[in-house]
Amino acid sequence: MEFLKLARNRFSVRNFSVKKVEQNKINAILQAGQVAPTACNLQPQKILVIQSEDALTKLRKCTVCHFHAPLAILTCYDQKLCWKRECDGKTSGDIDAAIVTTHMMLEAAELGIGSTWVMHFIPEAVRDEFQLPENFEPVSILVMGYPADDAIPSSAHHASKNISDTVSYNEYK
DSSP, X not given: OOHHHHHHHOOBOOOBOSOOOOHHHHHHHHHHHHTSOOGGGOOOEEEEEEOSXXXXXXXXXXXXXXXXXXXXXXXXXXXXXXXXXXXXXXXXXXXXXXXXXXXXXXXXXXXXXXXXXXXXSOHHHHHHHTTOOTTEEEEEEEEEEOBOTTOOOOTTTTOOOOHHHHOOSSSOO
């Protein structure tokens, strides 16, 4: 699919069918995350595939935004593996994890798998429920699955600011 068409047509799915996502599609989604660019190619991302009933029950303790999806992908980063900007100490982990998540989200859409990027979760609950190591920082949860027949984009999905409101050349005005 042409990229801009894919990006425009993809929407946050909040109503999923009960059909399980096939392992070959999960593998393709994970591979899309694996090839995502990260700072200095350090690849600090740590991915947890959440699909068993037990794991999905744990997920529901961490967020109200699970939408009863049959699959979720938790993207974290390992704080020990991040590139660090020298001038102020800013680390790349959250940015790297966001790029990885975006790649996986778009690959899922290409495969006909709906998803919603969830940042509304309780980090401590995620750490506790999934026994994350102390140096793993959870960034996002992609809840995903096949969209239900009545899944539709939110009413705000196609609303975009004018590009001149978000882009400037050479300086901000």
